Amino acid sequence: MAAKARTSRRTGAAAGVLLAPFFVLFTAVTVVPIGYALWLSLFTEKQSGLGFGGAESVFSGLDNYTAALGDRAFRDGFWILLGYCAVYIPLMVGGALALALLLDSGLARARRFFQLALFLPHAVPGIIAALIWVYLYTPGLSPVVRAMDSGGIGFSFFSSGGSLPSVVNIALWEWLGYNMVIFYAALQAIDRSVLEAATVDGAGAWRTAFSIKIPLVRASLGMVALFTVIGSLQLFTEPLILNQGSGSAVTSTWTPTMYAYTAAFARNDYGLAAAAAVLLALAAALLSFAVTRLTTRKGARA
């Protein structure tokens, strides 16, 4: 009895030692910043008197939130994000799943080569991917634009109509192969006897894909959808590089993250920036919840 108690105290101490580094750092770089952002978002910097003695923080309640939500630029950022998600997510999830099914169909040759070649863009840092594509969009620099011009297709990747497809293309290029590998791994994990039974029962390739394979990789679908949504909400790097392109229709507040960045570092309005960041995190939380509910409910029905 006494020995048992001592053992459990001993293992408890060991668990504490092993968990401590992670949770100390997790607190420092996740929990505290979240709390600090919440606190900051409730204050506004006011110049005291004639501007001598620097600025002073004044409690302003939810003013920063109403200011952010009342700012058309911030709201427009969410609309742009919505348009981006509406185009990007179906293309990404559908494309990655289709490629994985093709690779898994038993008809594909050189599967290892295809996997690696499709995955390779993930090895390219986002900023460099954006730089490469922006150069490929720039007239004069790009062989693609040159070829399109000589083919009689005039399309400006930086125009107000072209910006969204331009950004979607960069993101798609970066993540398509990555998500394809996730789906492919899930497809490979399916019990082969299930598929063979379907074949014996006379199910064709399409039927097997839609009625058996896709329902069986639902968990992966949910996870990819979740991470794609969270990643999309943080959209920043690609439009920032596009914003640097000459004559670009991408503004410095094009997405909510860009808005928060500009508020903090161009306008030095930390309260507003914090409020924008909190609203963004809130949107991420709500959407994560919705996506999780949606995918698990589908699971319950099937």
Next chain:
Amino acid sequence: MTAPATTSAETPALAGPAPRTATTVRTKAAPAPGRWLSRTAVNGVLLLSVAYTLFPLVWLVTAATKDTGGLLSGDAFSFEGFDLGHNLSELASYNDGVYLRWYLNSLLYAGGGAVVCALISTAAGYAFDKYDFRGKEKLFGVVLLGVLVPSTALALPMYLLASKTGLVNTYWSVLVPVLVNPFGVYLSRVFSASHIPDEALEAARIDGAGELRAFWSIGLRMVMPGFVTVFLFQFTAIWNNFFLPLVMLSDQKLFPLSLGLYAWNSNTHAEPSFYPLVVTGSLLAVLPLVVAFVALQRHWKAGLTAGGVK
């Protein structure tokens, strides 16, 4: 186990989609015309998508061999006017070799950060898997919630906290936040459960090894594939990290590659001679990860599988 195998052997691939390696020989011997068509279509689509993923990289390689004039006028998909040597020496010498400094910084941030992060994650994942304590699953739930927090929303308050504590614009401001990866803890727990049998630890305890010693000399060794996977994931994440350094650093000497190339790119409008520097610098910045991914295929696939199958 044996029954389905026999069935599949007796059912040659007439129009079936799924038969695997065992039946491919038979398929090749008697290809139906419809099957040939779909085989061509499948491989054609895959080839097209590979062309899409590879052509920007091919352009990067050919473009890195050109000088400013060649980039702005010539057909970039060729090695005409090969000037890679000149570009490399420009890259090495510009601004007292600041590019080299960025490269070393990136190696330090990504290498050092990923090793420590993998160690911290492995320890926590092991503890979650092997020990029972009160509120364990609730605590693990907090970790999983941490996966969902958008990192760009954290960077701004982190910057303000860092400037209060005087850490802003130092190595630490970029290095400390990347030591934490909740997804790494999740992966490590999965790996610990599948790679470390409880009996091995029990045997160590009977031999009188302490709990921490059992982790260090038995657990960690057995879960090495998981350690490498978390390391690889975090190395990639840090090497690709852009927002955090952008917010934290103003001293060029501390920049990682991503931020340095971004700064150079902002000069290209006024000064087109920066184009070859950015393009050649990007090519060199991509190489280590491409090599790592080709060499360590087994490990990143293991990570994606563990994350995806759950």
